[in-house]
Structure formats: C-alpha cells, structure tokens
Amino acid sequence: MLVGVPKEIKPDEYRVAxxxxxxxxxxxxxxxxxVESGAGEGTGIDDREYEAxxxxxxxxxxxxxxxxxxxVKVKEPIGPEYQMVRRGQTVFTYFxxxxxxxxxxxxxxSGAVCIAYETIQLADGSLPLLTPMSEVAGRxxxxxxxxxxxxxxxxxxxxxxGVPGVAPARVVVLGGGTVGANAxxxxxxxGADVTILDVNLERLRYLDDIMPTNIRTLYSNTxxxxxxxxxxxxxIGSVLRRGARAPVLVTRAMLASMRKGSVIVDVAVDQGxxxxxxxxxxxxxxxxxxxxxxxxxxxxxxGAVPGTSTFAxxxxxxxxxxxxxxxxxxxxxxxxxxxxxxxxxxxxKVVFQAIADQFxxxxxxxxxxxx
Numbered sequence: 001m002l003v004g005v006p007k008e009i010k011p012d013e014y015r016v017a018x019x020x021x022x023x024x025x026x027x028x029x030x031x032x033x034x035v036e037s038g039a040g041e042g043t044g045i046d047d048r049e050y051e052a053x054x055x056x057x058x059x060x061x062x063x064x065x066x067x068x069x070x071x072v073k074v075k076e077p078i079g080p081e082y083q084m085v086r087r088g089q090t091v092f093t094y095f096x097x098x099x100x101x102x103x104x105x106x107x108x109x110s111g112a113v114c115i116a117y118e119t120i121q122l123a124d125g126s127l128p129l130l131t132p133m134s135e136v137a138g139r140x141x142x143x144x145x146x147x148x149x150x151x152x153x154x155x156x157x158x159x160x161x162g163v164p165g166v167a168p169a170r171v172v173v174l175g176g177g178t179v180g181a182n183a184x185x186x187x188x189x190x191g192a193d194v195t196i197l198d199v200n201l202e203r204l205r206y207l208d209d210i211m212p213t214n215i216r217t218l219y220s221n222t223x224x225x226x227x228x229x230x231x232x233x234x235x236i237g238s239v240l241r242r243g244a245r246a247p248v249l250v251t252r253a254m255l256a257s258m259r260k261g262s263v264i265v266d267v268a269v270d271q272g273x274x275x276x277x278x279x280x281x282x283x284x285x286x287x288x289x290x291x292x293x294x295x296x297x298x299x300x301x302x303g304a305v306p307g308t309s310t311f312a313x314x315x316x317x318x319x320x321x322x323x324x325x326x327x328x329x330x331x332x333x334x335x336x337x338x339x340x341x342x343x344x345x346x347x348x349k350v351v352f353q354a355i356a357d358q359f360x361x362x363x364x365x366x367x368x369x370x371x
Contacts, residue, residue, distance in 0.1 A: 001325040002032045004068025006061045007039040008075055012283035012298075014042025014306040015074040015313065017093070020049045022318045027054035031325045036064045043306040065089075070329075072321055074313065075300055076103055087111030087347070090329045092321065094118055094133075096270045097344055097355045098245040104359055107345045113329050117317065119243040119352065120342040127242065128338075129320070131178055132312035136302040138182025138238065141265045142171065142190060144301075145234040148263045148287055148294050155294055156261030158233045161191030168192050169233040174220065174249055174274060176203045179238035179267050181211075187234075188212045195228050225249055230257045237266040237274040243344070244354035245272040252276045252291065260292035269297045334370055343369070 003026055005018045016039050023033045033055045037047055047057050058064040065071060065084035073093035077085055085091060087110065095116040097104045107114050117129035142160065149169065151157035162168035171187040173180045176198035184196045188211065196211075197220035198204050204217040211217075218224050229235050229250055235258075239246050246268040255264075255277055268274045269281075277290040280299040287296050302309035320339065324332050333340040344352040349364040356363035 001069045001328070002034060002067055003321065003325055004058070004064040004071045005033065005035045005039055006064045006071065006073065006081075007036045008042070008073065008303075009061070009080065010075045010078055010300060010303075013075055013300050013303045015303050015310045016040045016043050016045065016306070017072040017074050017314070017317070018321075019043075019045065019311060019314050020053045020055075022314055022321065023050055023055045024053040025318060025322060026325060029322060029326060032056065034058050034064050034067055036061055042303075043310040070321075070324060072317070074303075074310075076100070077106070078103075082106040082110065085110040085112045089113070090115065090324065092117070092317075092324060094270070095344055097352070098243060098358045099270060099272045101359045104345070104350070104355060104361070108348055108350065108361070111348050112345070113343070113347060114345040115324070115329065115339065115342040116243070116344045116352075117342070119344060120320065120338045121242065122338050129313075129316050130240075132316050133302045133309060134178035135182050136305060136309045136312060137267045138179040139186050140301050140305065141179070141183045141236045141238070141267055142187040142192070142234070144286075144296050144298075145171070145187075145236065145263050145265045146190065148296055149233060149261075151261075153294070154261065154287070154289060155263055156233060156259065160187065160234070168214075170231055171195070172228045172232040172235045173197070173238060174225070174236065175238035175240065175268075176200065176207050176217070177238065177240055179240070180236070181207060183236045183238060183267075184211060184215050187236075188215045192234075197224060197228070220249075226254050226257070229254050232258065233262055235262070235264045237264065237268045237278075239268055239274045240271065241354070243352050245358055246274045248274060248276050250275045255293055256291045258291070258293050261294065262292075263294045263296065265296045267301065269299050273297060330370060333366075340366060340370070 070090040149155035173196040351366040
C-alpha cells in the first residue's frame with residue numbers, strides 16, 4: 001500500500017503523523033511511504049531523516065493526496081484539503097466530526113473512508129489513540145491557565161501556588177477522565193487548591209485514593225458546578241462523549257457569576273466545548289474575553305509541544321496504521337472491533353450514530369458497509 005503523510009496546515013499545528021521509525025517499519029513490511037516535503041519541520045524532523053529510512057518525498061500536498069491509498073494525518077482536513085481527498089481513499093486522523101457540519105459533509109461528498117483516531121475503542125471501553133494527546137492536553141492546561149491568570153495577560157493576577165500567608169488559586173476541573181486527572185495532578189503539583197468533578201462515583205473514589213491531599217472530589221451536577229465555578233480562579237473543561245458533541249456544563253449565566261479576570265481552559269473545544277461561550281482559538285491568538293472571563297480555547301493544544309506530542313501520538317498510531325496498510329480498511333475493520341469502532345464516514349455514508357444525529361443526516365449501520 002502507498003501511505004501518504006501530508007504536512008499539517010491547520011493554523012499553528014506543528015505535529016506530524018509519522019516519525020522516521022514509522023517509515024522504517026512500514027517500508028520493512030513492504031509498503032511505500034510518501035511524505036510531503038517539510039512535513040516534519042515543526043517537530044524538528046528533516047526530510048533527509050525520512051529518506052534515510054526509505055520514504056519518498058512529495059513536493060506538494062496535492063502530490064501526496066493524488067498518489068496515496070491511505071492518508072495518515074494528525075488533524076482533520078480543512079478547506080484547502082477537502083478537494084484533494086478522493087473516493088475510495090482511506091483517511092486516518094483525528095476528525096472530531098461532531099464539532100463541524102462542514103467537515104462532515106465534505107468527507108461524505110468525497111466518498112473517502114474516514115477512520116477517526118478518537119473513536120477507536122477497545123473492549124474495556126478505553127480510547128487508546130485519544131489517551132496520549134489527552135495526557136498532553138491535560139498536563140498543558142494548568143500551565144496555560146497559570147500563564148493567562150497573570151495580569152499582563154488579562155487575568156486576575158493570581159499565582160496558582162500562592163505564597164506563605166496568601167491562599168493558593170482555586171482550580172476547578174470538570175471531568176475526571178484522562179485529561180481531568182492529568183490536569184488536576186499538575187495543578188495540585190503547582191500548589192493550587194483543586195476540585196475535580198465527575199458523574200462517575202467509582203472514578204471519584206479512585207481519584208480520591210490516589211490524588212494529593214490538595215485535591216478534593218465532588219459529584220458533578222448543575223448545582224455543584226454553579227457553586228464551584230463562582231469561586232474559581234481557573235476552570236478546566238475536560239468532559240468527553242465518544243464521537244459526540246461535548247455537553248455544555250457551564251452556561252453564560254454561570255460564567256457571569258465568576259470573578260473578573262478568572263480563566264477557563266476548554267480542552268473539550270475539539271468536540272464543541274463544554275462552556276456555552278466557547279469558540280475555537282489558535283496558538284497564535286489563543287484567548288478572548290467574555291463576561292470578563294479569559295477564555296483559552298485552542299483546538300489543538302498538543303500542537304504547541306510537538307517534540308513531546310508527535311512521539312507520544314505515533315507510539316500509539318503506528319500499530320493501527322500498519323494493520324490498515326497490511327489488510328486494507330475493510331478486512332482490518334472486519335477483523336478488529338476497535339478499528340470497526342473507528343469508522344465514522346464510509347464512501348458517502350455516515351456510519352457513526354452520534355454524528356448522524358448531531359447533523360440530522362442519514363445513519364447507515366457500520367455492519368452494512370462491511371458486509
């Protein structure tokens with residue numbers, strides 16, 4: 001199979017979907033890898049490093065898309081790429097379809113086979129390709145929140161740790177999954193007073209057992225969220241519904257009750273966000289202010305640290321890329337429940353229920369397209 005790796009063109013995206021070790025593994029398995037020139041620059045990988053391990057270098061994205069049987073990316077295709085995706089081609093990336101009707105319709109119209117990293121799910125319910133970037137985003141969230149709490153950055157001028165005689169900042173984390181647990185751990189390590197909310201009591205019991213003493217757990221409901229955000233200096237949104245839009249947990253009215261200069265970091269922005277006022281931002285222009293509250297809603301947070309996140313991601317994606325290349329998408333999905341779970345759009349049909357429901361589109365059961 002010819003596997004194509006284009007350069008990411010989403011604003012301020014510096015990751016790349018394959019490192020030289022991945023090229024070597026695919027070439028050894030008998031596949032051809034075509035990497036767009038400059039694709040690895042953001043991560044510090046030169047074209048020559050790819051070539052040394054057997055990759056071919058394509059001059060342009062159009063060259064890569066035109067030749068490849070399968071495209072492997074980090075982020076979803078955006079406008080200029082829509083027309084390059086073609087019928088029968090497999091595209092393997094983070095799609096987050098539920099956040100964009102435009103993207104969903106473009107991929108339906110393309111006739112491509114769209115396999116989403118974020119919906120590949122193992123039998124135990126875990127999401128292996130979402131986990132590494134959730135770890136990165138979770139650990140990055142308090143770091144960004146601390147930065148924008150500084151007064152020159154429009155924040156309240158609060159130090160997360162406080163100092164002797166001055167109380168630490170109050171940090172609220174919505175969601176106790178991978179993002180939330182990592183965010184809480186880092187915020188607590190910086191000395192903040194942390195509250196983490198979740199609807200899963202077993203998860204809260206687990207977090208209560210393993211987390212530092214400056215983290216408390218609280219059951220997530222509207223009343224409790226309203227109470228804690230009012231006093232928060234930093235609120236981190238980290239809720240997830242697999243393949244579906246994130247639930248809106250903090251309304252504009254709740255936001256208006258927060259102190260001026262408080263900060264929110266909405267890690268769930270990729271799936272639409274869990275704050276009513278969320279809209280996507282970029283690393284170049286990361287914040288805006290609504291109701292006096294600083295909003296950090298960057299839709300590709302791990303892209304800021306590609307030297308870590310590229311390698312963390314490709315450690316997880318390579319085995320799945322190799323299987324798709326070896327077997328083809330149809331046989332691989334027939335033989336692998338997790339890959340079957342990753343199918344979102346197949347040759348013009350929406351095969352993931354939550355996406356069809358989100359946009360009022362016709363849903364086709366995945367087994368029908370695999371028959």
